Amino acid sequence: MGTLEAAWYRGAVWLWLLRPLEWLYRILTALRRGAYGRGLIRAYRCDRPLVIVGNITVGGTGKTPVVIALVEALKQRGLRPGVVSRGYGATAHISAFPHQVSLSSNASDCGDEPLLIYRRTGVPVVVAPRRAEAIKALLANADIDVVISDDGLQHYAMARDLEIAVIDAERGLGNGFCLPAGPLREPKSRLKTVDRVIYRGGDVSDSSVTYQPQCWVNVSSGAMRPLDSFVDAATLAAIAGIGQPQQFFDTLTDLSIAAAQMVFPDHHDYSAEDFASLEGQTVLMTEKDAVKCASLAGDDAWFLRIDAVLPQSLIERVAELAQR
Known part of the structure; x- marks a missing residue:
């Protein structure tokens, strides 16, 4: 966790010095949202139901596993979901968008999370910085019942x-301040206006999402091994380039796996140099990291497949919307 982010969540007193900037941010955010709400700026509306899975805090809260679980649940009901994303982390020139994610796509084309969603679900996924362009391309090229947006709660266009x-139940909303004095993209009152709030690691069944490890998958070959495969392994290195890397390391501890830990920035663009010091070791990583490491990590690299378990009432609500 970066220094500023750590300060947000421990409630550092010096953050009060940033409150004037926070109030400016709040004013600009309110003006922008109000302009869309009053129709002063026109928002794009597609002819399919649109569901946004997002958050109001900076950093990872587990949105992508929620999107995957929601898509898979809809598919099981015979529905045809499609996914759009901004494609954070993609390095392609703006002229390359919208990008239809395919088997030949890599993270530089579309970002790691859209690539992960496509590989896990197989549904149409389109990426563009302007999400309206992504939606138009999605609907032009696929027969879709419902569009799921991975993030975009603040994208009022x-x-x-x-x-x-999606809120992390353990971390909550930090000190409750908006950027830059705190982690909030919008004031916490925004949660009163969303349709559903679900809590990662919450203790109320109808508003909680849990994350269940399933197996280890070889990054190169796709071979699977059971969860206890590395309990007694001697030379293990665990790497994580996600929003909350400690959650991955805590999961390894829960699985009785002891490994040296390496932390990279969220959405890290891995290179061969990152793995140079790990030669001869078994490397464990998240699935989000793995989509960028197939040709880099070697034959003894494995990612932990995790499935999100959603409230049944949430799945039914989205399914009903898709069936209209």
């Missing part, structure tokens, strides 16, 4: 039919 906010 995109009209929506259902908003789902």
Whole structure:
């Protein structure tokens, strides 16, 4: 966790010095949202239901596993979801968008999270910095019942039919301040206006999402091994380039796996040099990291497959929306 982010969550007193900037941020955010709400700026509305899975805090809260679980649940009901994303981390020139994610796509084309969603679900996924362009391309090239947006709660240029906010129950909203004095993208009162709030690691069944490890998958070959495969392994290195790397390391501890830990920035663009010091070791990583490391990590690198378990009532609500 970076120095500023750590200060947000421990409530550092010096952050009060940033409150004037926070109030400016709040004013600008309110003006922008109000302009869309009053129709002064026109939002794009597509002819399919649009569901946003987002959050109001900076950093990872587990949105992507929620999107994957929601898509898979809809597919099981015979529905045809499609996914759009901004494609954070993509390095392609703006002229390369919208990008239809395919088997030949890599993270530089579309970002690591859209690539992960496509590989896990197989549904149409389109990426563009302007999400309206992504939605148009998605609907032009696929027969879709419902559009799921991975993130975009604050992207008011995109009209929506259902908003789902994902909150980390343990970390909460930090000190409750907006950027830059705190981790909030919008004031916490914004949660009163979304349709559903679900809590990662919460203790109320109808508003909680849990994350269940399933197996280890070889990054190169796709071979699978059971969860206890590395309990007694001697030379293990665990790497994580995600929003909250400690959660991955804590999961390894829960699985009785002891490994040396290496932390990289969220959405890190891995290179061969990152793995140079790990030669001869078994490397464990997250699935989000793995989509960027197939040709880099070697034959003894494995990612932990994790499935999100959603409230049944949430799945039913989205399914009903898709069936209209």
